[in-house]
Amino acid sequence: MGLSWNDIRANAARFARDWKGHGYEKGDAQSFYNEFFEVFGASRRRVASFEQPVKGLPDNKRGFIDLFWKGVLLVEQKSMGHDLEKAHQQALDYFPGLKDADLPRFVLACDFQRFELYDLDENRSIKFPLADLPKHVRAFSFIIGDKPAAFKDQDPANIKASELMGQLHDALLQSGFVGHDLERLLVRLLFCMFADSTGIFQTKWLFRDYVRDHTDEDGSDLGGKLQHLFEVLNTDKSRRQTNLDPDLAQFEYINGDLFAERLAVASFDKNMRDKLLKAANFTWEKVSPAIFGALFQSVMDKKKRRAIGAHYTTEQNILKVLGPMFLDDLNAELAKIMADKSSRRTAMLRAFQDKLASIKCFDPACGCGNFLVIAYRELRRLETEVIKELSDQRELDVAILSKVNVDQFYGIELEEFPARIAEVAMWMTDHIMNVLLSDDLGQYFARIPLRARPTIRQGDALETDWSSVLPPEECTYIIGNPPFVGSKQGEDEQRAQIHRLAAMKGRKGTLDFVAGWFLKAGAYVQTSRATIGFVTTNSITQGEQVAQLWPILFQRYKLEIFFAHRTFAWGSEARGKANVHCVILGLCRAQQAPSTRRLFDYPDIKGDPIEVSVKSISPYLFDAGGLSDPHTVVARLSRSPADRPPMMIGSKPIDGGFYIFTPEERAAFEEIEPESVDLFVPFIGSHEFINGESRWLLRVDRLSPTDLAALPHVRHIISQVRDFRLGLIKGKNKRKIKEGSADGAKLAEYPTRFHVTIRPTEPFLVVPETSSERREYIPIGWAEPPTIPSSLVRIVPHATPLLFGIITSRMHNAWLKIIGGRMKSDPRYSIDIVYNPFPMPVLDDTKTAQIAELAEKVLEERAKWMPASSLAHLYDPLGMPPDLKAAHRKLDAAVDKSYRKEPFASDRNRAEHLMGIYERERAALLELAAKPSRKRKAAVVEVEV
Template identity: 40%
Template sequence: MNLSTEEIEQRVQAFIYEWKDYDGKEIAESQTFWNELFNVFGKQRKTLVSYEESIKKMTGNKGRIDVFWPGELLAEQKGPGVKLDETVMQQALGYVEMLPDSEKPKKIVLCNFQEFKIIALASGEVKEFRLEEFGKYYREFLFIAGYSDYITYQEEEISLQAAELLAKLYTSIEKGDNKPSLELNYFMVRLLYCFFADHTELFSQSTIVHPFHNYLEKYSNSDGRDLHSHIRDIFEVLNTPKEQRDARLNDDLKSFPYVNGELFSDTSYRLYGNKEIRDTLLEVAKFNWSEISPAIFGTLFQSITNPRTREIRGEHYTSETNILKALKPLFLHRLEAEYETIKDNRRELEHFIEKLSSITVLDPACGSGNFLVVAYRELRQLELNALQYLHKDKKERHLLRESIHAEIKVNVNQFYGIEIEQLPSKIAQLALWLTDHQMNMQASSTFGFNYTRLPLTASATIYNDNALTLDWNAVIPASELNYIVGNPPFLGYANKDSSLEGKELLALQKKDKALVFANWKNVGTLDYVACWYKKSVDMMKLNPKITCALVSTNSITQGVQVFPLWYPLITEYGLHIHFAHRTFKWFNEAKGKAQVHCVVIGFGLFEVETKHLWDYELGKDEKDQPTEIVTERRSSLKINPYLVFDNEMIMVKQRSSPLDPSMPNMFLGSIARDGTSEKDATGKKKVDQGFFFTAEEKEAFLAKEPEAKKYFRQVLGADEFLNAKERYCLWLADANPVELAKLPEVVKRVNRVEQFRLASKRASTRKLADRSRYFGEIRQPTTDYLLIPRVSSEHRVYSPIGYVNKDVIITDSAISLEHATPYIFGVLSSRMHQVWLANVAGRMKSDFRYSNTLVYNTFPFPHEPTAKAQEKVEKLALQMLAIRQSYLEQGVTLAQLYNKESFRLYSDLVKVHRELDKAVEACYRKESFDEETNMERISFLFSQYQHYTDTLFAGN
């Protein structure tokens, strides 16, 4: 029979304690080490694994595999202190190559007694951890105990199970005459504490295993009608010091500890129980809650709250992976490096521990406390590492037992939060207490004796208030604050929600923005998250040593939002960006994962010597690792608001005409304003009412009125252009009204357009009713033109553009460029322009949003390229058009041609595009650009933009 995970956990802690100070030789104890590791999972090593297995290398020499379990595991064991580097990795992989397929392992383990590196050969995933972290990573070895891959208890799967159980309990309570309310949610918070405590030794003073579950099972009636009184009794006991408890309490109740912290002070909620509620509650209580990280408690409660409300508010619960993208470069990396530098100096190590206990962190949009929980856990882990090193001499351990409460200094009262919703603010405080207990358990296993902090005497300061109307300096004085970090709401300025609640929230947020950005100009386009940047900088003005890292939508680093937000922050406040994660796909622990594209920006009011950027390849898997780009120490390079290195803090501002005056102007397509996009009461589009027709609708119309044929024109917008869709319109701008009057079907359409315009709430649209045979806004080119889609997918290698006949009507989902030479077409089709688009344009979700004023008019075309260079671009551009046309004639659409997944299949098109890219780049400069990254290209283009603007200003 397999060991339970609880038994394994106990053995894991004993294993850690036994081996944490081992500093001997590899050969002497490696086999004992692995024997005991297998025993942790209830298996005898000799029945599964061989040591020093002989194998013949490709060189002909013989090697020996340290630990070998055919088909499952191959381990390379090194001595203490030996680095588990690429050499060790290649040694293990070399052995794998020599094995027959039937014996190739699923996992490789590299180990030096104190460190582990696990490689899953199927996925290539690598996990690294230290021995003292084995309690967090033992699941990677559960296959030894006989658990299948399906039930290896990955954190996400466990979290999902817990969330579903919690939702099941909430649903059963709702069905049992218990109305949803804030009081019910608080009741659920208290239950969650009990579930967690029941499985993590918080109730360890009890002589019963899982006392909460067993008490309710033992004392409550099977029909569940008395469930409330028993839960109330437990809550009251948890809130009462032992010396003040009623002496008549039964022994099971007396055994519960005193918790304090006011968590159980309110027992007024009345639960109407029944059999289903009781059965579900016992099922949930029996679940192993010790596997759940308090950092995802918010996600658990997300499963029982209204998802629509969550979407409106812009709340997205953050995964630990994303939290650490902010915390590590903000302060954890620096503290870890400091620890490694000073750990052998006892006095400095003591000062380091004091320093950890003085760090303060504010999350001004803390939600359920995810950021605070992870930050607290990491500081406690650093403190634990330092204390362990400080007391590495076992002779001093008995002294630590006496002083442990004084020596463990990092506490939850170093953490501050602001949260507008009541329930998440309660969860945040609870999550920090439970994290504290988890870290106390880790300290207990590390030092070999029990350490707890019950009753609770310290707590985080969580304000239930609107962070944008609250003075942060009143939450924690700026003079006492070190770091601001968090994940503010993601609601965009263009977000529209027609519900009453949505309108009320938008009105509130508009009011908040007006308050935060009082006296600022052009802030109407800013996303709501921008308010937290301004408020953070306000705190920094009071204490310039404060630094901040915020997770945000990438929209504040793109498009029209850049200039109004960042220009004043940089020029007036003196803000410097210290590090950033460029656009990446959001993922979290929730079942319905939020599909958002984010950035992480770390900043302060002082410059730093070295700056870091992490760049992600768009369109890749959301969990792909980024490329880190670092400036040299004391480099003059800065990170600008587009999250790009450049020498100047360049911000691109919209222009009404091109930077290069020799370039033609670009215009939006025509807008019909004919009601075609209107929907009926069921949400379906209304038909037969405006100027537009599908191919089938056109034929049906002409069957009734064939004389109208000469008034039909083909229509192209972004969708039709990219996906080769047929669409037509009635174009009556040049029609003779006398002739039109003889066409009743056409007149019907004109009348419907008139009625639509007259019914509009917009005065400008109503004015158009007098001209109802015309499009509302006509911007049709008079010559053949280039068509540029206004929105193009991030999943395309290039954003396709193309030449269109002047008789084809262009709609406002596209932009036209007349008098575009093949040279201009070639430049706009190149990688250089694509890079500019990707960094400067706004986004619609993750797709590029092309703008004539912000992308084309600001684009720095090559400055005075030679005639020969231009000719080469023209030649390749025409060649590319010809190749592309051949595929279009075979039924392949532009969207399919340029999709990143299929582009490589069209090798001739790929080849000509690559040549065109190089030809365009040669128009800019002689030196070639880095092929692997676009960072050099965008930095160069920013410098060219600066050159153009300097020239323009000088000319003025």
């Protein structure tokens, strides 16, 4: 073959550009096909003729074939816009007048702008527009004597391909090929398959065919053959042995250190070889950059994935960061330049290209580099538009024109395998963009051997000095999705890192691991104009974490939120994908903050956002323009103000579940020990209260020694509780004891008692700790003694209908859902953040009576359906009784009006109003919080309320 396929693709791009919009059958056909054959480095005159006469048409007419290559190709050419189906049939009508030896295998119907090629031997066809000719040149491989290629593309690379690589990883791992060598091998194989598919290797499918044709079917020699191939890929062609196998000699010199290290030789079997060949048969050029993260995630151990918080963001979500961070502005800037018709336009385009080439992106938790590759791809797309505009259809050197390169991108990654994947992904993206630019300009260019490389540092981002990777004054954008690990899930070392970075006095706090990246980024940009854009769990914008993290970012590091996406459902394209609800936060230094900020809201967390412009953005991600201080956060308040009765958490058994029984377990126990019948009392948590289900608590704390001696099975339960608590003390789940604020040894000394017992003596208000996000209202209600509440509910003794009416209203729910924390996306009720700091309305006697009366009406409407219907049924969004909903609406309206006369447009609007009240009351609340409180020191606590 005189030309490589990359040369042919470039020729095809020029041909498509030259003939765009042109084509008249009689006047242009000969020029068109002379130039078409030249695309492949072939001479039309040597093989085919125009206007070949033919007899035997229908009605015995004589005709002329537009272009005829005996035994190979027949072309029926039409002017632009003509019916190609009719043209195809006209071509077939010539066949009876041809000798059998001259019958062509291929028929082409064309109108200059559309191609329809038919392979009559294989009964296949392919149809495409002129602009797509570079993508389909291999369909015409017969022109240069190659074996005809299948018209149907190979299967596109997708999740299935990454799963296949995951299976290959698992098979190698089980065989004992592990660690560094395994990870490097998989990265090299991925690169080879991509190079095979995209033209980095000049002969397409060179790698696949090498594996298929040069290794034994049982896979026994595959490891050694791959090792030899890697050595060839790492050797300049001028330094290779002269007697090298010709098939190996065709491979390009890659460089870039990708193949420099000598790995141990892997032992393959037939199954592994088959998996590799199947993966190699995918069209990897069609891969989205997001697939590389999916590949990595698919081969990682599930427990390891959870431990390091490895979550991979979809391309759509990455663009939610990059768009408002810089791409939207760059696109707008380019559009403005394109619209400029003055003499300054060329200089402006060149200055814009230089600006693109000066951008440096840094992802300090880069994983497989998804953020970096997509950011690079988008910058190259913008640069390509500039180059096309500057080229003015001239023959230009792409190598000189393209200034944006992979060495503008930096990352830190803890694990070696994804760090190497990130490097390879950047090179792959570079080649994809080079090919697209070549197609646009009609000149092939590839950056092989690799010279520029991204900087991907392997290490712990929270321990690494970021300025040693990229000096902050050189950085333009900090991007990424740091690990999603909650404070309760993190390892001790991770919690220590966060505490050290936060440098908070006193209590360690409950910051999630992801907060470490915000703290490091805040410190890093102090000598930089870089902006920050992170995808993160919504936990750092809710609950008690807000008051711990954001004052540091606002006050210590002088940052502002200049764009944000409120909570949305995060998506991943990988096996074992995570279930996470995220927000996106864009931060900059205060002096860089724009006068208006962009806030994206999600009416449907799985849908598209609605964008609004606001003056400032609160860390709770609402419009803070109405606040005197937009940085206002709700501080924990451990005691209730005088305008409401105290709320408390329920009982904490810390018993290993041995004192808690289902109805069936209780019945079985009473059958064994009938004397225990009076020891069981109802025990409710959020689930039981909302769903109307029963659990029972075995109360043994008031048994006399004599009574206990007569109950051997109860004694056995007590011994199990003691053993469980001793097990905690010895090292299993020590944290559970610590979280209960109890001394483990002392708690084990009192096995008949709970850590904390709350024993109501009169009806009490019950507030579930968590409730489904689907519900419009939190199902709040009353319970009565002898019911014991668990720590999964909050209770208010001595509550009134007025209090019930206020905290069951939409106003209070808005505060809970926006200010309070969440379990995934479900609201989580907190005494210190939600109840105690909640701004109560100022009521006169009339309003007090009105709200109390409407609250009673809500309870009356509930009572019509209970107990046959549970609170879960009554507050199901689809099944809520109309009269109950109407009662709530009237109560909501009354509570709303107790705050202001004007109606509220949304829950976010309600929360913004409440935050304004809280801001005015905050000083008094902080003074209340500063008063000393009694600390429990006893191993067990009993409270009658």
